[in-house]
Each structure stands twice: as structure tokens, then as C-alpha cells.
Amino acid sequence: MSSSAESRERILSRLYNAQQYGRDAYVPQKKVWTIRNRPKEKNITEFMERMGAVRTEVYRTKGTEWVAELQKLVEERGQKTLLHAPSTPTGKVLAEKWKKKSPCKLVTWKDSIEEFKDDLFACDGAVTGCIGGIAESAAVILWPTEEEPRLMSIVPPLHVVVVEADKIYTSFQDAIKKLKWNTSMPTNALLISGPSKTADIELILQFGVHGPTDLVVFITE
Amino acid sequence: MASNEKFNFAQSVAEALADSQLRANFRFATDTLIQRRGTVFASPEETNFLRDVGSSMKKDVLANLPDLLERFEAKCIKNGIVVHWAETAKDANEIILSILNEKSAKKVVKGKSMASEEIHLNAYLEEHDKEVVETDFGEFIIQLCNEPPSHIIVPAVHKNRKQIAEVLAEHVEGMEYTEDVDIMLENVRNTLREHFKTADAGISGVNFGIVETGSLCLVENEGNGRMCTTVPPLHIALMGIEKLIENVEDIPAIYRLLCGSATGQRITTYFNMISGPRKKDERDGPKEVHLVLLDNGRSRIMNDPQLGDVLKCIRCGTCLNHCPVFTRIGGHAYGSTYPGPIGEILVPQLEGLNPKGAIATASSLCDACSEACPVRIPIPEIIRRMRDESYGHGDPNSVAGYGYKKNCVESMVWRGWKWSQTSPFMNKVMLKGLALFGKWIPVVGPLKSWMSVRSKPTFGKNSLKDLVKKEGVRHE
Numbered sequence: 001m002s003s004s005a006e007s008r009e010r011i012l013s014r015l016y017n018a019q020q021y022g023r024d025a026y027v028p029q030k031k032v033w034t035i036r037n038r039p040k041e042k043n044i045t046e047f048m049e050r051m052g053a054v055r056t057e058v059y060r061t062k063g064t065e066w067v068a069e070l071q072k073l074v075e076e077r078g079q080k081t082l083l084h085a086p087s088t089p090t091g092k093v094l095a096e097k098w099k100k101k102s103p104c105k106l107v108t109w110k111d112s113i114e115e116f117k118d119d120l121f122a123c124d125g126a127v128t129g130c131i132g133g134i135a136e137s138a139a140v141i142l143w144p145t146e147e148e149p150r151l152m153s154i155v156p157p158l159h160v161v162v163v164e165a166d167k168i169y170t171s172f173q174d175a176i177k178k179l180k181w182n183t184s185m186p187t188n189a190l191l192i193s194g195p196s197k198t199a200d201i202e203l204i205l206q207f208g209v210h211g212p213t214d215l216v217v218f219i220t221e
Numbered sequence: 222m223a224s225n226e227k228f229n230f231a232q233s234v235a236e237a238l239a240d241s242q243l244r245a246n247f248r249f250a251t252d253t254l255i256q257r258r259g260t261v262f263a264s265p266e267e268t269n270f271l272r273d274v275g276s277s278m279k280k281d282v283l284a285n286l287p288d289l290l291e292r293f294e295a296k297c298i299k300n301g302i303v304v305h306w307a308e309t310a311k312d313a314n315e316i317i318l319s320i321l322n323e324k325s326a327k328k329v330v331k332g333k334s335m336a337s338e339e340i341h342l343n344a345y346l347e348e349h350d351k352e353v354v355e356t357d358f359g360e361f362i363i364q365l366c367n368e369p370p371s372h373i374i375v376p377a378v379h380k381n382r383k384q385i386a387e388v389l390a391e392h393v394e395g396m397e398y399t400e401d402v403d404i405m406l407e408n409v410r411n412t413l414r415e416h417f418k419t420a421d422a423g424i425s426g427v428n429f430g431i432v433e434t435g436s437l438c439l440v441e442n443e444g445n446g447r448m449c450t451t452v453p454p455l456h457i458a459l460m461g462i463e464k465l466i467e468n469v470e471d472i473p474a475i476y477r478l479l480c481g482s483a484t485g486q487r488i489t490t491y492f493n494m495i496s497g498p499r500k501k502d503e504r505d506g507p508k509e510v511h512l513v514l515l516d517n518g519r520s521r522i523m524n525d526p527q528l529g530d531v532l533k534c535i536r537c538g539t540c541l542n543h544c545p546v547f548t549r550i551g552g553h554a555y556g557s558t559y560p561g562p563i564g565e566i567l568v569p570q571l572e573g574l575n576p577k578g579a580i581a582t583a584s585s586l587c588d589a590c591s592e593a594c595p596v597r598i599p600i601p602e603i604i605r606r607m608r609d610e611s612y613g614h615g616d617p618n619s620v621a622g623y624g625y626k627k628n629c630v631e632s633m634v635w636r637g638w639k640w641s642q643t644s645p646f647m648n649k650v651m652l653k654g655l656a657l658f659g660k661w662i663p664v665v666g667p668l669k670s671w672m673s674v675r676s677k678p679t680f681g682k683n684s685l686k687d688l689v690k691k692e693g694v695r696h697e
Contacts, residue, residue: 004316018529198406199484210445
């Protein structure tokens, strides 16, 4: 086996050589895809419509009303546990407003994944915040943190996301600009547009393959 | 896979054509995928503009590839990703094995990756006592029946529901034959969840590598990619050196082009950008992230300005769906990791013209692929170049197996044809000769096989040229 460093030298030298063509070749000027920003209400409408089209349940709520709605929803579905992060604003509201006698218990992530793995895979659902939404392509943007780790939004069968109405951007382009994505890239950044799905059997769309079978989004203002 | 066995393209095509179930499965799939693509790319103006954006973006990347690679490597290292360079498939396999061995990893969960198919990673790891589990639903099915993917995007598309049900009933413990897709999914989901939980390492491909931030982007619908890259303590990503994108702001356009072309979605369920291993205080994610940059012939392809265009490819597979030949023979007939039009121009360059140059004959040059290509690769032109190279017309140094099809008889026939078309005297001789003796042309060789489904042409007494001279041209 040739060492990685030797390979690197050889690959790069071949590429620099090849650039005799590359550099001199005519390279058309890069075109840019831009989308004009729209007013907030239009963004919200488009966001709701497009998210709904990929079987995401989207609700628009005022203030902290979403907690009660969520409680009703999970109780109807017979959920037993709901993972949340009490140190985040979303988790804090949830913990405060959650009725203690609810059959669905709130649980928190303890320690690192190595210790928490079994519990995590046993959770029925998880609630996270997010740093924004995108209307044009219909997705929520998650930058998982220490409080809300990456696996919260993929392992439990139900994922609930709370997004602030003011943070729904018109386009992915706008979100990248506003969030200064190029300078503040986190360890993991995600766009999530719906429940996990596949079309590998006869191209029939089926929901809930590896990730959540249900995605619920609350827009709050 | 068939790559190393004796490859007989004509025979595999004949077999594929004889399988009416296979043809029906592919026909249905490609028609559906074309129609879905149409729903996202409904406006021709917008689509063509977006394709210009994608094309110029990738051209730009290729023109500056070595600089960008160095920048990308530096960024990745700064982010804590360990970067490896692999010149050949063998190097890549060995690097990945040694990383796994170093961590004493036995069980590996894998996300879908065409690069890993290209280097036959699974077979290599299994030879070395590793347990490899494909976790993409389609890949999982074909791994069970030990088949290679038949399509870049939907790997098990050659099987219909009944066939998949049989495979699952046979291989998945405790599962009975059922055509209920929900039950199939439920079972596979539970089986694979157990694997995610217990795997020592995850291996994935990379859709885009962002130079500006040193991020690895994964595009997927199922969530298995996120599982593979987040649950196990070790993540190894395998990426072709051409898959770079310079800036984060370039991503929306190329991402839309990929989703729209591949599955007719505006956006996939998950867009996953990974920029390093678990940081201090973070509570999940792999503790180590390794990136293997795969050359495997790509840097040589870059040497040729025309052939280099093939490296713009983002592996969306839309050229497969639009290809009338692929639709009829399916992916396996090509006997190659990359089937269809893109395979016809990529595989002969990676593996040599002999014998893989043969797959470049599977095209009517109808241009449907290049009209759909999101990054505007002139596929038919490069297919013709492959054919030229096979006959020794082109650049002897660019593709291995140059001129392997060259033969005396054919060269002489073409030389004679050229003579008859460039010398007025010879032209007359040929026309007269055919008019008089054409009917006695012996039915052998290519003419015989051509005539097996057609009748023999008869030559007129007077050539078209004569008729024009005599009667003139009527402009109606």
C-alpha cells in the first residue's frame, strides 16, 4: 500500500499538470440562482403548504399554546415518553406548561450517547427547537447543540419541532446569508423537510423508514 | 461484481431483453421518474437557467480542482477530520480496513455510496472478517441477494414488490411472505435499528464537499445516512475528489438540481452537513471522522479537456431514466458500477476500453441524456469519443485500451469509403459498381446480422445524383 502522503503528492501533481488545460480553458462566468425575498405572511403560507405536501403536520399557534396542543396530540396517539431539553427556551416552556398527570412523561437526555443509547432508542418522541425554517424548499433548519443533540431528531419515531414565525426565511439562499452559515458552521447542520421516507419498493412513497414516522411542526409567534 | 469476470456485453444485453418482467419493471420505473422530474422542473426557462448555474459551478470547480482540494483538506483538518488520500481502489480499501482495524471495529453500518460500489468495498471488508450491513432500504435488499445495484438512485428498482417480498421472507429472520409494504418496512426498520445500535463504525459516501467550511454533505430521504454518521463512534466518509463545491452559497442550486433530477423532489427529507467529529461537551456524534479522498483514475481523466467534463457529474441518475437503451436493458446488463449513459463515458475511462468500451455502443446518440443532465455534460459527444478511442482515433494517452477494436478489414473498408467520397472518379466507379454488382454482395459478417431483422437493400440503376442531373430538383 502506498502511503496516503505519497498518493496525495501524486494525485495533486497530476491535477496541477492537467490544469494546463483547466486554467487556460474557457470557463463561463458563474451564474447565480437568486430568489427575491417575500413578506412574512407569504413565507408562512408557502411553508405550511409545502411542508404539508410531504406529510408534515404543521400548526400555527400563539405564544405557548403549542404545549397544550402537543399534549392533546401525543395523548391521543398514546405516546408514553417525550424527550426534551429543559435548558433550551423550547424545552423550558414545555416543562413548565406540561400537565404533570399526563400519561406521557417528559424525559431528558442524560450523559453522552454511549450511556443513553438504550433509553434513546426506547423513546416515543422528541421535542426540539430550531433556528429557522425555509419557505421555498419547505424545511426546518436544525443546528443541533449540546442541549439538543443530533440524534434527538432522528431516532425517536415522533419528532416535534417548534419554529418561530419570524425565522421562516423565503429561501435557502436567504437563510445561508442571514445565519452567516459560511462562518459559523456547526459540527452538524441539518435541513429536515418531513418524516423519513423511501420509494425503494416499486417507487411507492412510504413513510417512516429509519427516522421519525411523524414530523410535527409548530409555528409560534 | 462482474467487473473482473469475462465481460460479454452482447450476451448480457440479449439476456436482459429476453426477461420481460425485468423490462416491465424498468419501463415503469423510468417513466415514473421522468414524470416526477417534470413536476419540479416544469418551466423550461427556469430549468435551463438552473442547469447553467450547475454547469458553470462544476466547471469552475474542475478548473481549480487541485487548489480547492488543498483548501478543502486544510479546512477539514482544522475541523478535526482525518483526511486520507487514495490513488486507487485498492488503496482506498486498505485505508478503510486499517482504520477499522485500528479501532478494532467489527461491525460496520453503511449508507448508500456509489464510490464504495466502485471500489467493491463490501467484498473487500467481508474478506477481512468485517460484518458490513447496507442500511439504505434498496441496498439492503440487494445485499441480501448478493446483487449489485441496477440504478444509481434506486438500487433495487429491477425487483418488483413480489420479488422483494420473496427476498425478505427468505433472509429476514421471523419474517413471512407478505406483499404489504408497510409490514415489510416495519420489519426491515426493526432489523436495521438493532444494527445501528450495535455497530462499531459507519461508512458513508459524500454528495458534496464544501471547500469554504470543510463540510461533508449527505443528501437522503430515509435517515439511514444520519444514523450511520451519528450513532457509531467512528465515521468513515468516502468521496471522489471531484465532488467539491466551493462555497456554502453554491449549495441551494446544486442541491435542487440533484433532488429534482434524481427523484423529482424539491428537497429531500434530510440534508445533512457534517463538519467534524463530536466536540467537547457534545453528547453524540462519532468521536472520530475520517475522510478518504478517492482518485481511482479521476486525475488522469482531468488531463483531457473533453473527457474532463465527465467529472462534473453529481450522480443524480437522470440520464439513466431518460435513456431509451437503459430503459430496455436495465442496469445490470452494463456489468459496471455506473450503468446507463454516464456509465458509458465514465466506466471505460476508469476500467479501460477493453472490454468496457463495449458499453459505449449502447446508445443511439439521441441526446435525451444531455438534454436532461443537470450539469450539462455533453454525454453523446463523449460516447462518440469513447468509440473513436476504441478504434484508435483520438489520444493514445488518455484512455487505457486505446485502439483495441482496430482491425484491418474495417480500416480498409473505411479507407475505401473515404476514397469513394473524395475522388469524383472513384465515386462514379463505386456507384456504377453497386448498381451492377450490388445484388451479389455476399451476406456474411455484420451484413448477415444486420439482415437477420431487415431485408437486403436493392440498388437502383441510376444513382440519386444521376436522377438529379436528369430531372432537376422540384421545390415544392
